[in-house]
Amino acid sequence: MDCFLESFTTPTLQIDINGELQQKTVRSAQRYLSGKEVFSNIFDEAQLSVFKELLPYWAGFRKTYSPPDDPNKKPVTKYQKMLKKRMESIDNYVIPPNEFQLPSIPEGAIAAFTFSLSDGVKLRHSDTASDISH
Numbered sequence: 001m002d003c004f005l006e007s008f009t010t011p012t013l014q015i016d017i018n019g020e021l022q023q024k025t026v027r028s029a030q031r032y033l034s035g036k037e038v039f040s041n042i043f044d045e046a047q048l049s050v051f052k053e054l055l056p057y058w059a060g061f062r063k064t065y066s067p068p069d070d071p072n073k074k075p076v077t078k079y080q081k082m083l084k085k086r087m088e089s090i091d092n093y094v095i096p097p098n099e100f101q102l103p104s105i106p107e108g109a110i111a112a113f114t115f116s117l118s119d120g121v122k123l124r125h126s127d128t129a130s131d132i133s134h
Contacts (some may be wrong), residue, residue: 017046 031037112124126128
């Protein structure tokens with residue numbers, strides 16, 4: 001369900017309703033919690049307002065959902081997968097060597113090197129005629 005309803009910010013389950021309906025729902029919940037109201041339909045109006053937006057997500061969820069083999073095992077969320085992948089990359093980090101070899105320079109070439117984090121040190125191939133004219 002994480003790809004349908006779980007948010008990375010707290011609270012993890014969020015719905016988007018207008019401010020007036022939100023205030024009305026909060027007041028209903030407060031009345032219910034204080035014992036002034038005994039109706040359990042606190043969220044019915046909010047539910048109806050977002051139902052048509054949630055319905056396609058529910059249909060998508062039902063299509064892609066397959067019950068786990070072990071019903072007692074909780075499924076892994078997308079967020080947990082991301083954290084696990086990050087932890088594996090930290091655990092498997094290889095410290096780069098302190099010394100490195102420069103690539104050999106072909107005879108007659110002007111020694112010009114480039115360096116990038118992705119490619120490391122490389123010989124920059126340049127046309128000697130264009131280098132002289134600049």
